[in-house]
Amino acid sequence: AQSVAQPEDQVNVAEGNPLTVKCTYSVSGNPYLFWYVQYPNRGLQFLLKYITGDNLVKGSYGFEAEFNKSQTSFHLKKPSALVSDSALYFCAVRVGSGNTGKLIFGQGTTLQVKP
Amino acid sequence: DTAVSQTPKYLVTQMGNDKSIKCEQNLGHDTMYWYKQDSKKFLKIMFSYNNKELIINETVPNRFSPKSPDKAHLNLHINSLELGDSAVYFCASSQDWSPATGEQYFGPGTRLTVT
Numbered sequence: 011a012q013s014v015a016q017p018e019d020q021v022n023v024a025e026g027n028p029l030t031v032k033c034t035y036s037v038s039g040n041p042y043l044f045w046y047v048q049y050p051n052r053g054l055q056f057l058l059k060y061i062t063g064d065n066l067v068k069g070s071y072g073f074e075a076e077f078n079k080s081q082t083s084f085h086l087k088k089p090s091a092l093v094s095d096s097a098l099y100f101c102a103v104r105v106g107s108g109n110t111g112k113l114i115f116g117q118g119t120t121l122q123v124k125p
Numbered sequence: 126d127t128a129v130s131q132t133p134k135y136l137v138t139q140m141g142n143d144k145s146i147k148c149e150q151n152l153g154h155d156t157m158y159w160y161k162q163d164s165k166k167f168l169k170i171m172f173s174y175n176n177k178e179l180i181i182n183e184t185v186p187n188r189f190s191p192k193s194p195d196k197a198h199l200n201l202h203i204n205s206l207e208l209g210d211s212a213v214y215f216c217a218s219s220q221d222w223s224p225a226t227g228e229q230y231f232g233p234g235t236r237l238t239v240t
Contacts, residue, residue, distance in 0.1 A: 044228065053129070053215055053231030054168075098166060104227070109156075109180050113229070115168040 012037045012105045016116035023091045023123055031086040031119045033101030042104035043084040044113065045075055049097045057099075060084060071095070091123045128152050129232040131216050137238045138206055146201045146235045148216030156180075157199040158229065159191060160215040168215070174199055206239045213237070 014035045023029045035041055042061055046054040058069025065077045075086045084101060101116040129150045138144050150157065158181075159171040173181040177193040188204045199216060216232040 046231075048166075051234075053217075053233050054229075055231070056228040059228060100168065109175055111227075112170050112173065112181055112183075118166045118168070 012103070012114065014101050014103045014114055014116045016099075016101055016119045018119050019117075020120045020122060023121070025093050025123055025125050026090050029086075029088050029091040029095070029121065029123070031099050031101075031121060033084045033086065033116060034082050035084060035101075035103045036082060037103055037105060041077075041082075041084075043075075043077065044102040044104070045069065045073070045084075045086050046100045046102060046115075047097050048100065048118075054100060057086070091121075093123050093125055096121055096123045129216055129218055129230050131214075131232040131235050133235060134233065135236050135238075137240065139240055140206055140208060142206050143202070143204045144206060144237070145203070146214055146216075146237075148199045148201070148232055150197055150216075150218040150230070150232075152218055152220075152230060153197075154218035154220050154230070155196060156219045156227075157193065157196070158217040158219075159199065159201050160217060160231075162213040162215060162234070164212070172199075172201075203237075206237075208239050211237055211239045 044059045045057040048054045058067050060067045060077045068074045073088050098118050100118050102113040132147045156175045158173045162168045171185045172191045174193045190202045193199045213234045213236050215234050217229040219227045219229045
């Protein structure tokens with residue numbers, strides 16, 4: 011079955027330290043991968059995506075993600091965390107093709123950045 | 126201007142009632158979606174529409190009926206509400222279903238509580 015997993019329910023990091031939020035996927039064919047962020051009581055916001063090309067993808071707010079085909083991973087990273095980065099992060103993979111394609115979301119990882 | 130808006134933001138109702146949630150996007154996008162986020166924050170697609178045509182119906186009970194009067198609006202009507210329908214419902218839109226441009230823009234959500 012095609013799926014995406016976020017193995018950590020919560021990640022805690024001190025402000026100024028690097029952060030990593032993990033994501034692994036299982037899809038047939040080439041994966042189309044996304045990261046979204048959800049702040050409290052808000053809708054999801056797109057951060058970045060991997061479609062093809064460079065394995066390191068840069069996105070909004072200083073985030074980046076590294077696509078690793080051999081490990082089927084797409085971890086989200088930031089060199090220096092901010093308290094304002096504290097939020098719920100979702101990894102997603104697109105499955106299906108054409109107009110029947112859809113996003114499957116991971117279960118989400120809460121990022122807590124402490125001052 | 127809010128790109129994707131939903132009304133109402135909160136909806137509290139009793140079992141057995143019928144209710145509607147409205148969604149509008151002013152981004153000129155062709156495709157709109159309804160998602161359900163449960164109490165554990167798990168996010169799952171319910172429906173997608175492209176140019177007013179239903180594309181994805183993700184085995185949702187037929188008590189849920191989406192309607193798209195035009196490509197800027199996608200409403201969700203729910204009949205005979207049940208306790209298990211309590212969740213946050215998100216509307217989203219994208220330019221099209223292609224992953225190359227298909228990042229999705231989410232509304233702020235409607236928190237439905239069925240008592």
